[in-house]
Amino acid sequence: MSEKALITVIIPVxxxxxxxxxxxxxxxxxxxxxxxxxxVDDGSTDGSSELCDGFAAQDPRVRVLHKENGGSSxxxxxxxxxxxxxxxxxxxxxxxxxxxxxxxxxxxxxGSDASIAQVGRDEIDAQGNLMENICDPPNEREMISxxxxxxxxxxxxxxxSFCTKLLRRELxxxxxxxxxKLNEDFYLLxxxxxxSEGIVSLPGRKYHVFYRLGSNSRKKDPNDFSRVYxxxxxxxxxxxxxxxxxxxxLSETAFRFGVFQRLEYLLHVPIPQMKKENETYxxxxxxxxxxxxxxxRNKILTRKNKAYATAFAIMPRGIxxxxxxxxxxxx
Numbered sequence: 001m002s003e004k005a006l007i008t009v010i011i012p013v014x015x016x017x018x019x020x021x022x023x024x025x026x027x028x029x030x031x032x033x034x035x036x037x038x039x040v041d042d043g044s045t046d047g048s049s050e051l052c053d054g055f056a057a058q059d060p061r062v063r064v065l066h067k068e069n070g071g072s073s074x075x076x077x078x079x080x081x082x083x084x085x086x087x088x089x090x091x092x093x094x095x096x097x098x099x100x101x102x103x104x105x106x107x108x109x110x111g112s113d114a115s116i117a118q119v120g121r122d123e124i125d126a127q128g129n130l131m132e133n134i135c136d137p138p139n140e141r142e143m144i145s146x147x148x149x150x151x152x153x154x155x156x157x158x159x160x161s162f163c164t165k166l167l168r169r170e171l172x173x174x175x176x177x178x179x180x181k182l183n184e185d186f187y188l189l190x191x192x193x194x195x196s197e198g199i200v201s202l203p204g205r206k207y208h209v210f211y212r213l214g215s216n217s218r219k220k221d222p223n224d225f226s227r228v229y230x231x232x233x234x235x236x237x238x239x240x241x242x243x244x245x246x247x248x249x250l251s252e253t254a255f256r257f258g259v260f261q262r263l264e265y266l267l268h269v270p271i272p273q274m275k276k277e278n279e280t281y282x283x284x285x286x287x288x289x290x291x292x293x294x295x296x297r298n299k300i301l302t303r304k305n306k307a308y309a310t311a312f313a314i315m316p317r318g319i320x321x322x323x324x325x326x327x328x329x330x331x
Contacts, residue, residue: 008085012075019094026096032103043069073177098206105166115168120205182228256300288313
């Protein structure tokens with residue numbers, strides 16, 4: 001294995017002392033041995049920082065980068081600036097991977113013009129139960145063009161996570177994750193897809209997500225309004241711009257995606273925040289009113305989508321009050 005290309009695996013670490021050993025050991029145990037394992041300590045305060053140093057003393061393939069806390073994207077970007085590999089992968093520090101994941105991904109790319117390979121994933125809750133599948137992997141190796149994969153992402157059927165993927169390093173020479181934003185994987189993936197031949201999708205679920213309340217992508221209080229909804233709307237606008245430049249056949253799909261993301265925002269924003277002072281909220285309402293005719297003509301939006309778009313365009317706050325009452329009755 002030592003003669004094979006070097007794969008860098010970047011693991012952002014922030015206060016995951018309880019889960020970090022399982023994560024790092026699963027990467028150290030890979031059947032593909034020519035690895036550089038970058039542990040990027042993002043200002044941990046729970047002992048994770050010292051544990052990272054311990055792994056580096058244990059395995060020469062492990063390097064540790066310590067930095068002030070700046071978030072997962074900031075940690076990943078530092079890893080990208082320091083990595084030496086020909087290929088790059090990412091693992092979150094509370095997740096773990098199968099021993100053959102990176103060998104499978106590497107072999108999947110060989111003999112292909114694609115610069116990205118992906119495997120399937122599953123999600124496991126705190127009680128060890130398998131959760132509902134997000135994306136189903138194919139039964140056999142499948143080459144998906146960049147345009148087709150872009151379409152799958154816009155239809156909420158594709159996996160935008162970088163943790164299930166292996167990428168040729170050149171794709172990320174200049175591109176970086178947006179810092180201070182959520183839905184960051186989607187943002188970066190749609191950008192690099194525009195310069196890619198496509199994605200090799202492989203069978204099997206080899207990446208295992210530990211669904212932990214309070215982790216980077218999950219709120220402890222389900223009633224909290226995450227900024228991810230506004231970030232998703234911004235990413236929908238980016239997707240529309242990229243589609244117009246690179247995949248014009250997807251224009252109707254991109255429009256549907258933009259409407260859908262705006263409806264998600266309106267269905268989750270707390271009612272007290274639905275006021276004129278909220279610029280994001282007001283911009284979304286104006287968008288629905290201005291583009292109502294386009295919503296009605298769109299062949300991909302469902303009748304339910306169109307009904308919600310019409311209702312929110314006419315009386316957004318009132319519809320949310322009614323919707324909240326209806327949800328209480330259903331419970």
